[in-house]
Amino acid sequence: MVFPDPLLHVDYSAIMARDDEKLHIVIFPWLAFGHIIPNLELAKHIAQKGHKVSFVSTTRNIERLPKPPPNLASLITYVKLPLPKVDNLPKNAEATADVPYDVVQYLKKAYDALQHPFSHYLESSNADWIFYDFAAFWVPSLASRFGMKTVFYSIFTPPFMAFMGPASYMIDNDPIRTKPENFTVPPPWVPFSSTVAFHYYEIMRIVDSVSDNDSGTSDTYRLGASIENCDLVAVRGCTELEPEWFQVLRDIYRKPVLPVGQLPSSGFNGGDENENDTWRGIKEWLDKQAHGRVVYVAFGSEAKPRQEEVNEIALGLEKSELPFFWVLRVRRGASDTEVLKLPEGFEERTKGRGVVWRGWAPQLKILGHGSVGGFLSHSGWTSVVEAVQNETPLVLLTFLADQGINARVLEERKIGYPVPRDKLNGSFTSDSVARSVRLVVLDDGGRVYRDNIKEVKNLFLNNQRQQKYIHQLLCHLRSRSHPKKGERVFRD
Ligand SMILES: *[C@@H]1O[C@H](CO)[C@@H](O)[C@H](O)[C@H]1NC(C)=O
Ligand SMILES: *[C@@H]1O[C@H](CO)[C@@H](O)[C@H](O)[C@H]1NC(C)=O
Ligand SMILES: *[C@@H]1O[C@H](CO)[C@@H](O)[C@H](O)[C@H]1NC(C)=O
Ligand SMILES: *[C@@H]1O[C@H](CO)[C@@H](O)[C@H](O)[C@H]1NC(C)=O
Numbered sequence: 001m002v003f004p005d006p007l008l009h010v011d012y013s014a015i016m017a018r019d020d021e022k023l024h025i026v027i028f029p030w031l032a033f034g035h036i037i038p039n040l041e042l043a044k045h046i047a048q049k050g051h052k053v054s055f056v057s058t059t060r061n062i063e064r065l066p067k068p069p070p071n072l073a074s075l076i077t078y079v080k081l082p083l084p085k086v087d088n089l090p091k092n093a094e095a096t097a098d099v100p101y102d103v104v105q106y107l108k109k110a111y112d113a114l115q116h117p118f119s120h121y122l123e124s125s126n127a128d129w130i131f132y133d134f135a136a137f138w139v140p141s142l143a144s145r146f147g148m149k150t151v152f153y154s155i156f157t158p159p160f161m162a163f164m165g166p167a168s169y170m171i172d173n174d175p176i177r178t179k180p181e182n183f184t185v186p187p188p189w190v191p192f193s194s195t196v197a198f199h200y201y202e203i204m205r206i207v208d209s210v211s212d213n214d215s216g217t218s219d220t221y222r223l224g225a226s227i228e229n230c231d232l233v234a235v236r237g238c239t240e241l242e243p244e245w246f247q248v249l250r251d252i253y254r255k256p257v258l259p260v261g262q263l264p265s266s267g268f269n270g271g272d273e274n275e276n277d278t279w280r281g282i283k284e285w286l287d288k289q290a291h292g293r294v295v296y297v298a299f300g301s302e303a304k305p306r307q308e309e310v311n312e313i314a315l316g317l318e319k320s321e322l323p324f325f326w327v328l329r330v331r332r333g334a335s336d337t338e339v340l341k342l343p344e345g346f347e348e349r350t351k352g353r354g355v356v357w358r359g360w361a362p363q364l365k366i367l368g369h370g371s372v373g374g375f376l377s378h379s380g381w382t383s384v385v386e387a388v389q390n391e392t393p394l395v396l397l398t399f400l401a402d403q404g405i406n407a408r409v410l411e412e413r414k415i416g417y418p419v420p421r422d423k424l425n426g427s428f429t430s431d432s433v434a435r436s437v438r439l440v441v442l443d444d445g446g447r448v449y450r451d452n453i454k455e456v457k458n459l460f461l462n463n464q465r466q467q468k469y470i471h472q473l474l475c476h477l478r479s480r481s482h483p484k485k486g487e488r489v490f491r492d
Pocket of ligand 1: 176177178179181182
């Protein structure tokens with residue numbers, strides 16, 4: 001049986017008739033900026049339609065966010081909850097980027113302890129719906145206590161979620177995929193032919209990163225229970241771009257799955273009040289470079305490459321002879337003792353031609369500059385969307401989590417070129433980095449990547465379609481909240 005598209009069965013005219021009915025929606029992302037930012041973009045879209053949004057996170061995370069745009073300030077409220085103290089979590093560490101990878105489990109432990117202040121907040125919030133993230137698998141039980149409904153909002157893409165499989169397999173043990181190599185081929189519930197699967201080294205890094213479970217609950221259990229217990233699943237993505245993946249999700253979840261669109265960045269500024277000065281300096285340097293020649297290198301707010309990978313990337317950029325702007329996070333928080341180093345003499349040798357930037361950088365503005373001709377990226381979806389927004393062709397180098405699956409999707413459509421790597425251990429050489437960036441930025445052989453990123457833009461990021469997704473999501477929420485007050489809106 002095929003689970004129907006829920007949007008086909010909603011009587012929109014009945015809902016439009018009650019268009020004045022405004023909802024109060026609570027949004028509660030996981031403590032990672034890679035999650036907080038796409039949640040904030042969704043909050044803005046919801047508020048633009050006149051609904052009230054309470055955006056809940058910890059005190060320090062909220063303080064690091066930009067203020068809501070003035071026209072939405074009355075509709076978006078930031079709610080700060082103090083993060084409970086747990087052993088082994090450094091002081092002031094409230095987001096994943098503040099701690100080394102092996103400490104993230106203690107952040108999850110503290111996050112789980114947030115359910116008490118969160119519950120206290122909900123009690124007096126009068127909210128209709130709660131949007132929550134994969135780590136907060138306990139939200140539905142709180143919500144039901146207060147008569148609220150829940151949306152599991154996945155910032156992970158439909159192909160990644162489909163690859164992860166049915167919720168029950170994540171909650172118990174996957175009966176089909178018992179070995180890491182089983183994750184290197186598409187699973188049986190994907191009914192069409194596809195190259196989308198992990199490489200061996202990617203799945204091994206994931207196994208390594210989730211095997212420490214001092215938080216008491218594994219990531220797969222969290223994700224599975226989040227899907228299982230919500231009223232509705234909303235996924236970052238568009239049905240026009242990938243209808244087949246949305247259908248897989250409906251079939252394996254057997255509940256409504258709605259797209260929220262790609263939610264392109266509206267210019268998040270990292271909360272940095274010196275943003276304009278920072279940008280002025282960077283722009284001055286970019287202005288001096290040749291048009292479409294600069295390689296922009298950045299791996300998002302989470303990924304920290306290994307030292308040997310940093311060496312190959314650096315030497316590869318040097319060998320490419322192209323100008324480059326590399327945003328490099330050398331550590332994850334003040335407690336991270338493994339500070340990344342650049343190869344001996346690298347910065348002197350590339351002086352003038354390349355910049356290594358160790359702070360926050362205005363990525364969207366950099367990608368929009370005419371000098372930038374390629375983006376060496378980790379394939380994090382927010383970065384991918386920003387590359388498409390600016391028609392910047394992609395070179396892909398994955399590090400963790402969903403990045404491998406994202407990269408396969410982009411490779412399949414020839415939107416991004418993967419740096420060639422050893423299939424088993426993932427190692428790559430400076431020569432392969434140099435060849436890859438030259439291919440995508442200048443060589444004739446890489447024209448297809450430069451053309452395709454332009455071609456896919458409308459399918460990815462049509463504003464009208466983006467508005468339609470949000471409208472449909474809100475209609476759906478309205479049709480299902482306050483069931484006693486509302487009229488029946490589902491056709492039989
Ligand atoms: C999982 O991997 C093992 C070892 O390679 C193999 O024997 C088994 O058939 C695989 N299972 C599936 C469902 O592919
Ligand atoms: C956590 O790890 C231990 C030891 O590896 C294991 O016995 C336990 O089942 C795991 N717990 C969860 C919830 O995954
Ligand atoms: C930064 O520049 C933009 C556009 O030039 C301007 O609207 C904004 O007010 C400036 N922000 C600050 C903090 O100076
Ligand atoms: C990865 O495998 C390649 C090819 O077998 C080998 O040359 C290289 O030393 C390995 N790298 C690591 C880090 O194990």
